[in-house]
Amino acid sequence: MTEKTPPDDELNLNKPVAPPPELVDHLDDEQREPEWLTEATERPPETPHIDHYDDEDDPDRWQESEDTAELAANEDESAPEHPWSQAEHDAAEVVQLKIRRQDDPFSTPYWQLFDIPSHERDNVLSLLRTLREHPITGSGERVDPVAFEHQCMEEVCGSCAMLINGRPRMACSALIADLEQPIVLEPLPKFPLVRDLMVDRSRLFEHLKRVQAWIHVDGAWDIHQPGLRIAQQQWARDYLYSRCMHCGCCMAACPQYDEHLDFVGPATLAQVRLMNAHPNGRATRSTRLHAIMGDGGLSDCGNAQNCVKVCPKEIPLTTAIGELGRATTVQLIKDFFGSSEP
Amino acid sequence: MSASLHNRHFLYRRIHSLLGLVPLGIFMVFHLWQNSQARLGAAHYNALVAKMAEINYLLVFEATLVVVPLLLHAAYGLVILGSGTAEPLRYSYRRNWLYWLQRMSGIAMIAFVALHLGLTRIAAIIDPSIYNDMYSHMQHSLSQPVTFGVYMVGLWLSVFHLANGLATAAITWGLTTNAAAQRRFGLLCIPFGLVLGALGTQGLIGFVL
Numbered sequence: 001m002t003e004k005t006p007p008d009d010e011l012n013l014n015k016p017v018a019p020p021p022e023l024v025d026h027l028d029d030e031q032r033e034p035e036w037l038t039e040a041t042e043r044p045p046e047t048p049h050i051d052h053y054d055d056e057d058d059p060d061r062w063q064e065s066e067d068t069a070e071l072a073a074n075e076d077e078s079a080p081e082h083p084w085s086q087a088e089h090d091a092a093e094v095v096q097l098k099i100r101r102q103d104d105p106f107s108t109p110y111w112q113l114f115d116i117p118s119h120e121r122d123n124v125l126s127l128l129r130t131l132r133e134h135p136i137t138g139s140g141e142r143v144d145p146v147a148f149e150h151q152c153m154e155e156v157c158g159s160c161a162m163l164i165n166g167r168p169r170m171a172c173s174a175l176i177a178d179l180e181q182p183i184v185l186e187p188l189p190k191f192p193l194v195r196d197l198m199v200d201r202s203r204l205f206e207h208l209k210r211v212q213a214w215i216h217v218d219g220a221w222d223i224h225q226p227g228l229r230i231a232q233q234q235w236a237r238d239y240l241y242s243r244c245m246h247c248g249c250c251m252a253a254c255p256q257y258d259e260h261l262d263f264v265g266p267a268t269l270a271q272v273r274l275m276n277a278h279p280n281g282r283a284t285r286s287t288r289l290h291a292i293m294g295d296g297g298l299s300d301c302g303n304a305q306n307c308v309k310v311c312p313k314e315i316p317l318t319t320a321i322g323e324l325g326r327a328t329t330v331q332l333i334k335d336f337f338g339s340s341e342p
Numbered sequence: 343m344s345a346s347l348h349n350r351h352f353l354y355r356r357i358h359s360l361l362g363l364v365p366l367g368i369f370m371v372f373h374l375w376q377n378s379q380a381r382l383g384a385a386h387y388n389a390l391v392a393k394m395a396e397i398n399y400l401l402v403f404e405a406t407l408v409v410v411p412l413l414l415h416a417a418y419g420l421v422i423l424g425s426g427t428a429e430p431l432r433y434s435y436r437r438n439w440l441y442w443l444q445r446m447s448g449i450a451m452i453a454f455v456a457l458h459l460g461l462t463r464i465a466a467i468i469d470p471s472i473y474n475d476m477y478s479h480m481q482h483s484l485s486q487p488v489t490f491g492v493y494m495v496g497l498w499l500s501v502f503h504l505a506n507g508l509a510t511a512a513i514t515w516g517l518t519t520n521a522a523a524q525r526r527f528g529l530l531c532i533p534f535g536l537v538l539g540a541l542g543t544q545g546l547i548g549f550v551l
């Protein structure tokens with residue numbers, strides 16, 4: 001008897017896997033007009049400029065004050081001196097960034113505009129890195145560098161999520177050519193703000209701990225047994241969920257998720273779906289199901305399905321939620337009527 | 343042990359969902375079907391009302407199948423409403439609009455059902471003779487354009503709330519698991535809502551024509 005091998009693309013996991021169409025609600029790429037930005041305020045005049053570098057011994061402090069003095073000297077001239085060299089300017093298109101800034105978690109946010117020379121195939125992060133070299137606003141004022149997070153530059157680490165033109169997405173995969181200008185950057189909502197575009201996402205780890213999103217190993221020693229087999233077809237499905245990089249975009253878009261609320265959010269639920277499908281994880285299925293049947297669990301989802309629309313990795317979150325709905329219904333029946341399973 | 347039974351949160355949500363579907367949803371279908379018979383005239387309609395009033399243990403049924411579920415569903419609905427920010431303008435996806443509309447129609451329904459009960463059951467407590475000729479009582483109140491308008495809006499919002507609630511309950515209970523199934527079932531709920539709304543509209547028009 002010959003065993004049928006699955007088609008090649010199901011086996012090749014290095015290739016990006018497109019989620020099976022029945023799992024994902026189609027992502028639409030329409031860019032929305034950010035109307036709510038009309039409320040935006042320019043930097044309030046009453047906010048004093050805070051100098052964060054008060055350390056007398058800091059060599060940068062001297063550097064900065066010299067720059068500031070130079071700038072102040074130039075202030076009288078009618079045209080503000082442009083920080084970018086002429087050559088750089090000629091080579092590139094100038095892109096306007098409008099960034100929502102906030103000096104610390106407790107101060108008032110304000111907007112700043114920056115004109116940055118941009119090259120073909122630049123993305124929002126590469127522009128932010130350029131800006132970091134010369135943090136000078138469009139009107140020529142030297143300001144504190146914009147704080148932001150990034151690591152991989154290839155949409156796998158999950159650290160650069162922010163609101164770009166009003167939508168939560170990864171700055172490293174947001175190509176300038178595809179964006180409407182001025183490009184409006186805001187910190188990812190629903191997470192405590194640290195500074196400028198930097199937020200504290202340590203809650204994500206707390207959520208994972210809460211639902212026990214891990215597999216218990218069968219032993220820390222060699223048990224002389226191969227790992228349990230997983231069917232290729234199931235593997236292909238599970239793989240979709242394993243690509244979650246915990247960026248928080250889905251939580252930012254979820255109407256039921258907020259830093260003041262209990263809800264663990266769609267990505268965490270999807271990890272429960274993933275761990276419960278694993279042959280070793282199956283043994284502790286009901287523990288995870290019970291965790292999401294508690295406060296802040298599955299039933300806090302309101303089925304708005306924004307999460308699946310914004311997830312940069314196209315993770316079939318709503319399918320995970322539907323499958324968990326069924327699993328918890330079965331679990332409820334088992335809990336009520338008793339069951340032989342643990 | 344069985345966290346789902348000891349932690350109320352999950353049970354409350356599922357009971358909320360179940361109450362909306364089983365007693366309340368079924369009652370709404372029945373109620374709209376029954377009132378669509380208004381078109382058959384005063385004699386037929388009043389005979390129907392009289393027959394209903396004769397049902398054995400009517401009050402018990404009304405209390406356990408309609409009033410208590412309605413109060414619980416509405417009260418817990420308001421609790422759920424306390425959490426969540428829809429932002430339908432920022433994320434203008436279809437499901438997000440429906441999420442927002444479900445909440446808004448829920449609030450509207452509380453007002454509408456209160457008004458509806460006030461104009462019928464409570465009015466009948468004050469003036470029992472209304473029961474003898476429910477048809478002309480309804481005809482009288484619906485002949486005022488404002489009342490008719492409010493009933494029409496209330497009817498369609500309620501029908502929406504039920505049809506959309508059916509679609510989301512299918513996800514919540516895990517009847518539809520993957521995205522394609524959820525979309526298919528959601529599409530099926532549209533004709534259900536339209537037929538139910540048409541039935542209700544027929545009833546309202548039946549009183550005034």
Ligand code: SF4
Nearest residue numbers: 244246247248250311
């Ligand atoms: S599910 Fe998607 S949007 Fe959510 S954290 Fe994971 S990768 Fe980010």
Ligand code: SF4
Nearest residue numbers: 254301302304305307
């Ligand atoms: S489907 Fe649930 S988890 Fe996803 S955005 Fe909506 S409420 Fe949030």
Ligand code: FES
Nearest residue numbers: 152153157158172
């Ligand atoms: S920098 Fe790693 S995801 Fe953008």
